[in-house]
Amino acid sequence: xxxxxxxxxxxxxxxxxxxxxxxxxxxxxxxxxxxxxxxxxxxxxxxxxxxxxxxxxxxxxxxxxxxxxxxxxxxxxxxxxxxxxxxxxxxxxxxxxxxxxxxxxxxxxxxxxxx
Amino acid sequence: xxxxxxxxxxxxxxxxxxxxxxxxxxxxxxxxxxxxxxxxxxxxxxxxxxxxxxxxxxxxxxxxxxxxxxxxxxxxxxxxxxxxxxxxxxxxxxxxxxxxxxxxxxxxxxxxxxx
Numbered sequence: 001x002x003x004x005x006x007x008x009x010x011x012x013x014x015x016x017x018x019x020x021x022x023x024x025x026x027x028x029x030x031x032x033x034x035x036x037x038x039x040x041x042x043x044x045x046x047x048x049x050x051x052x053x054x055x056x057x058x059x060x061x062x063x064x065x066x067x068x069x070x071x072x073x074x075x076x077x078x079x080x081x082x083x084x085x086x087x088x089x090x091x092x093x094x095x096x097x098x099x100x101x102x103x104x105x106x107x108x109x110x111x112x113x114x115x
Numbered sequence: 116x117x118x119x120x121x122x123x124x125x126x127x128x129x130x131x132x133x134x135x136x137x138x139x140x141x142x143x144x145x146x147x148x149x150x151x152x153x154x155x156x157x158x159x160x161x162x163x164x165x166x167x168x169x170x171x172x173x174x175x176x177x178x179x180x181x182x183x184x185x186x187x188x189x190x191x192x193x194x195x196x197x198x199x200x201x202x203x204x205x206x207x208x209x210x211x212x213x214x215x216x217x218x219x220x221x222x223x224x225x226x227x228x229x230x
Contacts, residue, residue: 004157006157032217034217034218036221041226042223042224043119043206043221043222043223043224044158044206044221045221046218046220049217049218051217090157090158092158094217094219095217101160101163101171102148102150102160102161102162102163102171102174103148103150103158103160103208103219104160105150105157105158105159106157107155107156107157108156108157
């Protein structure tokens with residue numbers, strides 16, 4: 001069965017500093033990988049996704065992520081965080097057959113931005 | 116183009132009552148997914164439906180929970196005889212047919228509180 005691990009429950013970063021959120025997955029085939037962001041009391045917004053091609057993917061709001069098959073990882077990065085980036089971030093894996101399954105989510109990483 | 120709509124946004128029920136959660140997918144989307152998010156947890160897949168068909172209900176509790184997506188109208192997640200443990204945020208997502216990219220578009224969620 002597929003699984004997603006986000007090892008950091010909370011991360012605190014100073015505004016303007018760089019950010020990396022970790023995500024490791026377990027999946028028996030080529031996965032579809034996603035990062036979603038959730039602001040308090042809100043739904044989920046897709047930041048970026050990977051399903052084939054270039055292993056470094058660019059997303060919205062200045063985020064990027066790199067798929068590393070050898071490490072089963074899909075870490076999210078941003079060179080300089082803004083206070084508005086404070087939110088909950090979820091990594092998710094989907095079936096590579098194309099949207100035919102529910103996504104499997106990690107437990108999330110809560111990002112706190114220090115002034 | 117309106118996004119995924121869910122109503123109500125907040126729902127309060129007493130133990131033993133029924134809860135009905137509604138989801139209208141994005142225009143042109145024929146696949147609907149329901150997820151549950153418990154406090155401090157990630158989203159857990161519950162059920163995947165297409166029009167008039169349940170495709171995968173492997174994440175649904177065996178009792179008291181049911182879902183439908185009729186030919187006309189929104190998808191409904193129904194919880195009978197609610198208990199305190201059903202208190203959670205319930206998210207609906209939709210995707211188009213032939214969803215090669217695997218992306219799901221999420222609604223704002225319904226926050227169910229059981230007293």
